[in-house]
Amino acid sequence: MTFKQIVWKMAKVHYKKYIFYFLCNSLAVMFFFMFMTVYFNDQIVQVKESESIKYLLTVPGVALVVFTVFFIGYAHSVFMKRRRNEFGLFMTIGMSGRDISKLLLLENGVIAFFSIISGILAGTIFSRLFFLLLMNSVGLQAVPFHLNSEMFMYSIIIFLIVFTIAVGQSLFLTLRQNVIHSLKSDKVTESIKLKSPLIGGLGLAILIGSIVGLYYTYSDPAISGDYLLLWAMATFMGLYISLHQFTSFFIAFAKKNKPFYYRRLLFLANLDYKFKQLTSILMLVTAMIMVTILYSTITLFTYMLTEKEAIDSNPYDMAYIQTENKNNLNSEELYSIVDQKENPINERLLIPIYSYYEKHPYQDWINVYNFMSVDHFNQLTSSQMELEDKEFLYYINDELENEGDEGDQGISFSFPNIKGEETYTLKETIAERNINNLPDLYDFIIVSNSEFEQLNNKIDGFESNLHLINVANWKQSSNTVEELTGSFKNYNEKTPPNADIRTEHYSEEQLFQVASKVQSYDRNKSSNGISFFVTTFLSIIFFLGSFFLLYINLFSDIDKEKDRIKKLNNIGITTKEVKKMISREITTLFFMPTILGTAIALLYIIAMATDIGGVMKNPEIILHFFIVAGIYHCIQVGFYLYARKKMFSYLTGV
Structure with a gap:
């Protein structure tokens, strides 16, 4: 042969x-x-x-x-x-x-x-x-x-x-x-050279310390996620050490309770051996489960907030800036496009704005001063503010996260003035979002009505009108916004292009765009939807990968396990006791990485959520976490029952 x-x-x-x-x-x-x-x-x-x-x-x-x-x-x-x-x-x-x-x-x-x-x-x-x-x-x-x-x-x-x-x-x-x-x-048999409960405790300390460090890092907006990679590496290092010495650490405590320890001596000894031989695999599976649940939760949370983000960033269904020679459709043309029978206009505000652009003498940026009269400000915000001459309100078109971020009150400020500098006193700072995201309309200087009327004589700036429109159903306004944008584009192409300081940082198309809820919603839905799809896709791959790794672990040395079971039977251990021991081992190997990975993912979410105000202000993220983790654990239980049944069949014939 x-x-x-x-x-x-x-x-x-x-x-x-x-x-x-x-x-x-x-x-x-x-x-x-x-x-x-x-x-x-x-x-x-x-x-x-x-x-x-x-x-x-x-x-x-x-x-x-x-x-x-x-x-x-x-x-x-x-x-x-x-x-x-x-x-x-x-x-x-x-x-x-x-x-x-x-x-x-x-x-x-x-x-x-x-x-x-x-x-x-x-x-x-x-x-x-x-x-x-x-x-x-x-x-x-x-x-x-x-x-x-x-x-x-x-x-x-x-x-x-x-x-x-x-x-x-x-x-x-x-x-x-x-x-x-x-x-x-x-x-x-592969030898185990190191058994140290102390090292196991050190690994656990590194693991906990990395998560605490991540929490404090995200609590500081200045650095936020800059050290995410560092803390993740510390987490995985602590995780590896903890897993390698986990059973030694656990057995050291178990020995203090003699009845508990000796009733489970065989199980603990075998588990100690397997944990040390399979540390790399268990650590990899734990990391995959953690990444899967963490990414899935964050992406699901972001995807579910798509509509809320569109509404929060665009208080009005449509908004745009109109000047004398840009976006200047008459009311009849505008209403023929926007005021549709099936989706009519519910509200329309027209707010005059006077803008002054000042180029910084030493830096490559432009200071923008947007002026608005107090009456129009009250109309916009539904407030009852009053201003004397030489007083102003500083209005920030945003929701600030921390109280006191608006700045100090009672300060004086000198506005640019072609006749010299004229000093005004700040009466109050107000921060709330009432205008859609449009270029250079982040903050405003609110002055008295008389002062606003005199701005043309005081400052060499640009007059414009801010149009804010609400319709009956913004989700059905996509065609309207497209038609309005097209009409503006055709009109603007027929007028001379802007060639002033405003277009140095923004193109004409950006300055005179239509900022709408529906466009923001569609854009976020597309981006967040793709992210959600990608994360779900990768989560399925990671889940299957982690299961196959565990499955290979259990069945790679099945012949040795059969020999071990025969020897245990020879010394009087019954098949029922063997099945109980096998079930404990499989349960531990299957669910230890799952529970540990889920716990670390939850702690990471709590730490990272401090960047957006914490989980108390965003309870939905915890709800989404439990949804993702629940689905993951349910599927994992199904795979576990299948693997346990196969193991019983191979080892005991039952």
Whole structure:
């Protein structure tokens, strides 16, 4: 019998390990290809260029690369662990190191080839399915599913690089081992060199300290998320140390309660061994669960606030600036466009504004002074303010987060004046949003009616009218806004372009745009909807990845577990007791990373929410967290019950 025949016969007998290895590599290719169908989607690339979605994609992308490296490397190490005793046997019957190298390269080459084909095929099918389901669920039709060369190229290249490194490392280690060590490789137990409850406590302290540091960082608006990466690295370092020494830390306390400890001695000893051998995997799974729940919660919270953001940033359904030669439609033309029978105008305000632009003598910016009369201010804000000559109100068109941010009252201020400087006294500072987001209309100087009428003689500025319009149903005003914008564009093209200080920082199109609720809503819905879709898409990939990692953990050494169960049966431990012990171990390995990852995600959300006023001012974010975490845990329970049933079937035949 030739070497090839022997190898082929052994491969047929142990075909399950080849299928397992092939499926792991196919899954890795599938996960990465699914991510690439999102990352290189043409529509998402356009949004990515201008929105925060670039960061949203980059961080999970790096995490996915790390996961792929670890997943492929771990699957390969499990496969090779089962093969080393076979290689030792081949060496005893005369096979050389060169023959084993050829065999390894041939096997892995064939598996890699079919893994790429099956992974890309499965990735295409599931990506298409997820695109259809998720895009319909978030109401987006503007992101079509398509394939391009970059998706295939990056998926194949990254997989081959990781796969080649894993195979090369295994080949090097296999050829270095002698025959005896290879034959006994599946009989050797990995030693645990370090058991220190003190180090476990130190890891827990680092973990808690990183979250406390994150909280105080986000409490300071000046630095906010600048140190997020630093605290995240500290969190993962503390997490790794804590997981590695968790059972030693727990056992040290358990020993103080002798009855509790000795009733669970076998379970605790075996769990201690598994935790230390599987620290990297448990840490990776915990991190994936944490990132999945954290990102999903934040994105869901942002997506659900899409309408609120549009309303808050645009108090009126439509707003625009009109000057003598820009956006200057007469009332008849304006009403013919906006005042539709099915969606009529409910309210219209016209507020005269006088603006003075002053270029800073030493810096490259422009100071803008927007003047408004007190009567029009009262009309805008429904207030009853009164001003004497030489008094003014400072009005900020924004909701300030902290009281006292408006500035000091009772100060004097000298306005630019072509006849010299004229001093006015600040009576009060008011901060509330009443005007849509329009360029250079962030703050206003409110003066008496008589002073406002004299501004033309005092300051060389620009007159304009601020139009504020409400209609019956702003969500149905999209066509109206488009038509109004088109009419303004046609009108403005027929008038001379502005060539003054106002257009140095803003284009004419920006200065005379229509700021509307519906446009802001559609824009936010598109951006937040894509972010929500991307995060959900990545969460599904991360969830499946974390489950498969745990599943591989449980079943990679199933033969050793069978031997252990037989030995336990030989010393009198019943099948019922064995099932109870197995159930405890699986439950701990499945739900320890899940609970820990969920807890860390919750603490991160509480810390990061301080940047927007804290969770007490934004209770919806906690509600969204529990929704995401609840869904995640429900699905995890389903996978856990399946894995436990399979484990019982393999080990006890029940």
